[in-house]
Amino acid sequence: MEASILTDIVVIFGLSIAILFVCSRLRIPAIVGFLITGMVAGPYALGLVHDTATVDDFAEIGVILLLFTIGMEFSFKSLLRIKRAVLLGGSLQVGGTILIVAAASLLLGIPWQEAVLFGFLLSLSSTAIVLSVLQSRSEMESPQGRTALGILIFQDLVIIPMMLLVPILAGADDGSGMSIPAFLATSVGILIFVIVSANWLVPKLLFHAARLRIPEIFLLSIVLICLFTAWLTASAGLSLALGAFIAGLIISESEYSHEALGAILPFKEVFTSFFFVSVGMLLNIAFLFEHLGVVLLLVAGVVAVKAIVAGAATLAIGYSIRTALLAGLAISQIGEFSFVLSKTGADYGLIDSGAYQTFLAVTILTMIATPFVIGGAPTVANRTMRLSLPERVRLGTIREKPPEEPCMKDHVIIVGFGLGGKNVAKAAKAADIPYVIIEMNPETIQEERAKGEPIHYGDATRRAVLGHAGIRTAKVLVIVISDPSATRRIIATARRANPHVRIIARTRYVGDIADLSSLGADEVIPEEYITSIEIFTCILSSYLVPRDEIERFAAEVRADGYELFRSAHPLEPGLQDLGFYRPGAEIETLRVGQEARIAGHTLAEANLRRRFGVTVLAVRRGDEVITAPCGETTIQGGDVCVVFGPAEKIATLDRYFREKNENNGY
Numbered sequence: 001m002e003a004s005i006l007t008d009i010v011v012i013f014g015l016s017i018a019i020l021f022v023c024s025r026l027r028i029p030a031i032v033g034f035l036i037t038g039m040v041a042g043p044y045a046l047g048l049v050h051d052t053a054t055v056d057d058f059a060e061i062g063v064i065l066l067l068f069t070i071g072m073e074f075s076f077k078s079l080l081r082i083k084r085a086v087l088l089g090g091s092l093q094v095g096g097t098i099l100i101v102a103a104a105s106l107l108l109g110i111p112w113q114e115a116v117l118f119g120f121l122l123s124l125s126s127t128a129i130v131l132s133v134l135q136s137r138s139e140m141e142s143p144q145g146r147t148a149l150g151i152l153i154f155q156d157l158v159i160i161p162m163m164l165l166v167p168i169l170a171g172a173d174d175g176s177g178m179s180i181p182a183f184l185a186t187s188v189g190i191l192i193f194v195i196v197s198a199n200w201l202v203p204k205l206l207f208h209a210a211r212l213r214i215p216e217i218f219l220l221s222i223v224l225i226c227l228f229t230a231w232l233t234a235s236a237g238l239s240l241a242l243g244a245f246i247a248g249l250i251i252s253e254s255e256y257s258h259e260a261l262g263a264i265l266p267f268k269e270v271f272t273s274f275f276f277v278s279v280g281m282l283l284n285i286a287f288l289f290e291h292l293g294v295v296l297l298l299v300a301g302v303v304a305v306k307a308i309v310a311g312a313a314t315l316a317i318g319y320s321i322r323t324a325l326l327a328g329l330a331i332s333q334i335g336e337f338s339f340v341l342s343k344t345g346a347d348y349g350l351i352d353s354g355a356y357q358t359f360l361a362v363t364i365l366t367m368i369a370t371p372f373v374i375g376g377a378p379t380v381a382n383r384t385m386r387l388s389l390p391e392r393v394r395l396g397t398i399r400e401k402p403p404e405e406p407c408m409k410d411h412v413i414i415v416g417f418g419l420g421g422k423n424v425a426k427a428a429k430a431a432d433i434p435y436v437i438i439e440m441n442p443e444t445i446q447e448e449r450a451k452g453e454p455i456h457y458g459d460a461t462r463r464a465v466l467g468h469a470g471i472r473t474a475k476v477l478v479i480v481i482s483d484p485s486a487t488r489r490i491i492a493t494a495r496r497a498n499p500h501v502r503i504i505a506r507t508r509y510v511g512d513i514a515d516l517s518s519l520g521a522d523e524v525i526p527e528e529y530i531t532s533i534e535i536f537t538c539i540l541s542s543y544l545v546p547r548d549e550i551e552r553f554a555a556e557v558r559a560d561g562y563e564l565f566r567s568a569h570p571l572e573p574g575l576q577d578l579g580f581y582r583p584g585a586e587i588e589t590l591r592v593g594q595e596a597r598i599a600g601h602t603l604a605e606a607n608l609r610r611r612f613g614v615t616v617l618a619v620r621r622g623d624e625v626i627t628a629p630c631g632e633t634t635i636q637g638g639d640v641c642v643v644f645g646p647a648e649k650i651a652t653l654d655r656y657f658r659e660k661n662e663n664n665g666y
Contacts, residue, residue: 004050004051005051005054007050008048008049008050008051008054008055011041011048011049012037012041012049012055012273012274012277015037015040015041015048016033016034016037016273016277019033019036019037019040020033020034020037023036029133029136029371029372031129031132031133031276031367031370031371032368032371034273034276034277034280035276035277035279035280035364035367035368036280036368037276037277037280038276038277038278038279038280038281038282038283039280039281039283039285039364040280041277041280041281042280042281042282042283043281044281044283044284044285044286044287045285049281052278052281055274055277055278055281056278058271058274058275058278059271059274059275059276059277059278059279060240060275061271061274062128062268062270062271062272062273062274062275063127063128063240063241063244063272063275063336064226064227064230064240064241064243064244064271065226065244065264065267065268065271065272066128066131066132066241066244066268066272066275067127067128067131067241067242067244067245067248068226068230068244068245068247068248068264068268069248069261069264069265069268070131070135070140070245070248071244071245071246071247071248071249071250071251071252072248072249072251072252072257072260072261072264081146082146082147082149082150083150084150084317085146085147085149085150085151085314085317086150086151086153086154087154088313088316088317089147089150089151089154089313089314089316089317090150090151090153090154090155090157090158090313091154092309092312092313092316093123093151093154093155093309093310093313093331094123094124094154094155094158096309096312096313097119097122097123097305097306097309098116098119098120098123099119100119100305100309101115101118101119101122101123101305102115102116102118102119103115105118105119113169113170113171113350114350114351114355116169117166117169117341117345117350117351120162120165120166120338120341121334121338121341121342121345121359122302122305122306122334122338123155123158124155124159124334124335124337124338124341125151125152125155125306125331125332125333125334125335126333126334126335126336126367126370127152127155127156127241127335127336127337128241128272128275128276128336129276129333129336129367129370129371130148130152130330130331130333130370130374131149131152132272133330133370133371133374134148134149134330134374137374142326143319143323143326143327144314144323144326144327144330147314147317147319147323147327148327148330148331151310151313151327151331152331153242153245155335155337156241156242156245156337157242159337159340159341162341163340163341163344166341166344166345166348166350167348169348169350170345170348170349170350189236190232190233190236190246193232194246194249194250197229197250198249198250198253198254199253202225202250202251202253202254203253203254203255203256205221205225206218206221206222206251206254206256206260207256207442207446209221210256210259210440210442210457211442211443213440215263215459218259218260218263219263219264222251222260222263222264223264223267225247225250225251226244226247226248226264228247229243229244229246229247229250230243230244230247231243233246241337255445255449255455255456255457256457256458257468258456258457258458258464258465258468258469259457259458259459259462259465261464261465261468262458262459262462262463262464262465263462265462265464275336279336279339279364279367280364282339282360282364283360283361283364284357284360284361287357287358287361288361291358291361294358295358295361295362295365296365298358298362299362299365299366299369302332302333302334302362302366303329303332303333303366303369303373304332306328306331306332306333307325307328307329307332308328309328310324310327310328310331310332311324311325311327311328311329312324312328314327314328315393320393320394320395321381321384321385321389321393321394322381322382322384322385325377325380325381325384326377326378326381329373329374329376329377329380330370330373330374330377332366332370332373333363333366333367333369333370333373334359334362334363334366334367338359338363339360339363342356342359342360408434408436408470408473408474409434409470409473410434410473410474410475411433411434411435411436411470411473411474411475412424412428412433412434412435412436412474412475412476412477412478413435413436413437413438413466413469413470413471413474413476413477413478414428414435414436414437414438414478414480415437415438415460415477415478415479415480415481415490416438416439416479416480416481416482417437417439417441417444417448417453417455418480418481418482420480420506421437421439421478421480424478424480425437425453435454436454436455436456436469436470437453437454437455437456438455438456438458438460438465438466438469439455439456439457439458440457440458440459442457445457456468456469459486460479460486460490460493460494461486461489461490461493462493463493463496463497466490466493466494466497467497471494471497471498471501472497472498474498474501475501475502476501476502476503476504477490477494477501477502477503477504478504478505479491479503479504479505479506480506481506482508484507484508484512487505487506487507487516488515488516488519491503491505491516491519491520491521492519492520494520495519495520502522502523503520503521503522503523504521504522504523504524504525505521505523505524505525506524506525506526506527507524507525507526507527508526508527509526509527510526512524512526513526537554586644586645586646586647586650587617587642587643587644588642588643588650588654589640589641589642589643590640590641590643590650590653590654590657591638591639591640591641591657592635592636592637592638592639592640592641592657593637593657593658593659593660594637594638595637595660596637596656596657596658596659596660597656597659597660598635598656598657599635599636599637600634600635600636600637601634601635602631602632602633602634602635603616603629603630603631603632603633603635604631604632606635608643608653612645612649612652612653612656613645613646613649614643614644614645614646614649614650614653615643615644615645616629616641616642616643617629617642617643617644618641618642619633619635619639619640619641619642620639620640620641620642621636621638621639621640641657
């Protein structure tokens with residue numbers, strides 16, 4: 001059994017890669033490639049896959065993870081913004097589609113029970129495909145994206161009463177299903193659970209999971225939240241997909257949403273592919289070709305009717321004709337939950353085998369057409385806008401905003417918030433440069449968020465985490481962490497995400513410079529040579545090398561990528577050319593005693609240069625500094641003098657500065 005499912009997985013993945021390669025060359029969306037893979041490998045074509053039940057289980061996980069990730073990228077605030085689309089738009093779309101399809105079915109002589117069931121089936125759209133396509137086109141926050149999502153959420157909710165009505169339509173009353181009061185009670189209970197989880201339970205759970213610094217525990221915590229919430233909603237009579245979407249919304253309110261999304265995305269991509277493959281397996285190729293004309297006619301009719309009804313519902317909300325067309329065409333296919341309803345209807349005898357296969361063929365073809373329909377929708381909308389339409393229809397009553405631009409642009413992304421990261425943030429704030437911080441320490445995140453810092457929890461090696469930090473619009477990425485391996489992965493990931501971002505990385509050793517530069521870093525700053533430059537600067541200062549020469553030397557070292565320090569050749573210019581130091585010369589600071597012999601006398605009277613061979617460079621008196629004392633400068637008790645001269649002469653002068661003035665002479 002284990003070998004069988006493993007063989008099926010190998011076949012699915014191998015065939016998917018080959019078909020997706022061809023689709024990419026023909027610029028056909030990946031979703032279509034997966035559907036074609038299922039059609040080819042399914043039992044009605046080559047029959048390469050045998051354990052279709054397990055594939056269906058994987059497909060269900062794929063739908064759960066897809067809705068979970070979409071929920072994480074959404075938020076409760078965004079959901080409240082589309083409540084009008086959910087309640088009004090969704091009810092108008094579902095109700096209108098049911099009425100039109102049922103009426104047309106009755107005119108064709110179909111019994112009213114079956115006519116109503118067909119209305120149910122055609123009123124639902126594919127949440128998985130629509131949201132996947134809109135997500136890939138970055139249209140989730142557009143007016144048509146929000147409207148389509150609102151209607152799809154209503155469809156996911158209305159599937160429950162539809163399931164309750166199917167036995168009634170068939171004339172069966174087996175007591176199965178949930179009563180309306182029980183349904184309402186469980187829905188209220190789930191709403192309370194969501195509020196409590198979003199505000200208290202989930203943030204505490206993820207805080208402690210992140211605090212352990214064990215990636216496996218954090219990942220398992222995310223998966224547990226997703227699956228538990230999906231199971232809870234399914235137990236209450238709601239759909240698994242809706243529960244997964246709610247779980248994503250719960251996590252989206254926490255500071256861990258970026259890391260959670262990055263951790264779950266690879267699994268989502270794998271299992272979502274199973275969903276599309278499993279849908280393709282349902283289609284009977286032979287039946288499709290035998291009834292191709294009828295099926296294509298029905299496909300065109302379904303797409304047209306659903307687009308018109310959904311577009312009219314969008315217009316009723318108050319959107320423009322352009323948004324109505326885009327949203328209507330986006331949800332013009334038949335959805336995956338219609339499969340569940342159709343199977344239930346078939347079990348109760350409401351659909352015969354021929355009608356069932358026709359429904360499957362129409363549904364799968366509308367799904368295959370969805371990416372192309374959404375892609376061509378803007379052209380249809382633009383041509384429609386050229387027509388002479390009433391102002392209210394052209395512009396709508398809702399003032400639409402264009403899709404929101406990224407909230408940050410030309411900003412700095414700081415990876416790591418230790419001492420180095422804090423200094424970078426402090427400098428950015430002082431220069432009024434926008435920045436965002438990525439950190440892995442949950443305690444640090446809590447503390448800095450309380451201070452108002454734009455800090456997020458996440459592993460910057462994940463592209464999704466960098467994406468949420470705005471890597472595509474960032475100007476500079478600064479990596480100040482102590483993990484060399486993670487630094488390499490971050491540089492490589494960031495360079496792939498944004499070829500133009502300037503990457504500055506800190507490393508511990510100079511040997512890492514070439515490696516990190518080859519991965520895409522623009523500047524690599526090794527700690528050991530920063531320390532070396534600072535130390536050598538202090539040394540050169542001690543040897544009286546002029547400040548401008550020291551700064552020029554340090555700049556040359558940095559500009560040459562520290563090649564001056566690594567080179568075996570003599571340094572150019574030589575250090576002997578940088579200053580005028582000769583052995584024996586020192587600069588010292590000497591304090592004048594209150595009763596010293598020099599106290600009260602001018603430098604000309606003391607004549608220190610002739611008597612001791614020492615020059616006074618500066619005198620500090622309290623807060624005052626005399627930087628260029630002349631002969632008339634009077635030395636007083638308590639002054640601090642900066643003197644230059646031979647070491648032995650300075651030692652003699654020190655005693656002179658401390659000796660008491662007994663005879664007021666020299």
